[in-house]
Amino acid sequence: MMKAEIIAVGTEMLLGEITDTNTPYLARQLAQLGIDMYYQNTVGDNPARITGLLAQASQRSDLIVLMGGLGPTADDVTKQTLTSFLKRPLVTDAAAEQKLHEQARRLQHALTANNYVQAQLPADSIPLANRTGLAVGSWTAVDGRVYVTLPGPPQELRPMVSEQLIPLLAKQTHHVLASRMLRFFGLTESVIATRLAEVIDAQTNPTIAIYYQFPDIAVRITARAQDTESAERILQPVVRQVQTLLGDAYYGEGEHNSLAQVVGNELIHGQHTITAAESLTAGEFQATLGSVPGISAVFPGGFVTYAAAQKTAMIGVPADTIQAHGVVSAETAQAMAEGAKRQVGTEYALGFTGVAGPDNLEEKPAGTVFIGLAGPAKTVVREFHLIGSRNEVRARAVAWGFKMLQNNLPE
Known part of the structure; x- marks a missing residue:
């Protein structure tokens, strides 16, 4: 069984300036491959201390992963320290260097000597191409151990x-992985864990992991087998079981998917037009919707109506409704949704009103x-009691709007 160790490099993590999200992410990926993790380290941008950790790791681990410190600045010392430890020179990866030149031409700036460091890696290494950046990673096998940057x-x-990295490791462990990331909204992590408890307890392959990714919950199901077809065959029944147990909370799947993306695409594909009138969310629903590519085909515009007078002036909410029931009420949410729909002429419209906090409003x-949804046949209104900071309440309200x-x- 392969034993892994992580070395996260960066003084900013030791100072608390940033939170290390890479280590837990990588640990989860390795666990799914059946790779044991016994040590996780954080170290500053200091060659002597990095070397000390490398010396320890090389005595106790088969896979040593260094994260961070591959950039062009003076404090990016990871690959230089690793090559010194391994007594290997740095060499240039041609594909990474070409990418540097292509970006320089695109941005119309000249490359400096330190830029080229990003295209370097230890000699006799397998380059790990950086699809979203410039610094190449590396896989270096030495004396039965693998060092990864x-x-x-x-x-x-x-x-x-x-x-x-995962495909290279899968070859080492002689496993093929099949994985699905199912996404849910509207249930707490504890409720999901309770509903899935028996399934999780019964499974060793596939494995089930629950992740809280505000405001969603993600459930990753991963199967291991000798070939892809077998892994998928193991995976599918458990995927269906999880979807059944969690019911309407399921909204889609994918590593980087979101409720807004899923609903936005459903609107686009169904040619359903949408608008919104927002009070407590201050345009956050519309801004989130606007991040979906192609949404302009079905989203002509909307309203931000914080003040009561603007609710009346812009979308025709009757002043009598506000006077009788208050700004924060089901009646006002309904009138906001119906008024926005009437003004823009869309098939659907949402109205958001409420108390983001921290203070109370209208007792x-x-x-x-309160969120109102005006549709082709009727208007529905739901009342929510959301927890969290002001921004968290707003974000949860937006998510509930998408879910409604x-x-x-x-269908």
Whole structure:
């Protein structure tokens, strides 16, 4: 059984300036391959201390992964320290160097000597191409051990791990992996864990892992087998079982998918037009919707109506409704949704009103939210009592708006 060790390099992590999200991510990926993890280290940008950890790791681990410190600045010392430890020179990877030149031409700037460091790796290594950045990673096998270097930025590290490192490791472990990331919204992590407890306890292959990814919950199901077809055959029944147990909370799947992306695509493919009138969310729903490519085909525009007077002036919410029921009410949420739909002429419209906090409003506690959804045949309104900071309440309200919309779209 292969034993792995992680060395996360970066003084900024020791100072608490950034949080290391790479180590838990990589640990999960290695665990799915059946690779044991006994040591995780964080070290500053100091060659002597990195060398000390390499010396320890080389005595106790088969796979040593260094993350961070591959860039062009003076404090990026990881690959230089590794080559010194291994007594190997740095060499240039032609593909990585070409990418440097292509970016320089595109941005119309000249490359400096330190830029070329990003294209270097230890001699006799397998390059790990960086699809989203410039610093090449490396796989170096020495005396029965493997030393891996990965870039620090998560948006560069994760594709390199999934697309390059994992396939290399799978060959070492003689396993083929099949994995599905199912995404859920509307249930807490504890509720999901309870509903899946028997399934999780019964499974060793495939494995099931639950991840809280605010405001969603993701469930990764991973099967191991000798070939892809066998792995998929093991995987499919458990995927269906998990979807059944968690019911309507399921909204889609994918490593980088989101509720907004899924619902936005459903709107586009179904040619369902949408608008919104927002109070407590202050345009956050519309901004999130606007991040979906192609959404302009079905989203002509919307409204941000914080003040009561603007709710009346912009979308025709009756002043009597606000006077009788208050700004934070089911009646106002309904009138906002129906008014926005009427003004823009869309098939669907959402109205958001509530108390983001931290203070109460109209004798209603922070976290009280009403969302109205006006559709082709009727308007539905839901009341929520959300927890968290002001921004978390707003984000949860936006997510619930997307979920309400998804639940009411035609099949």
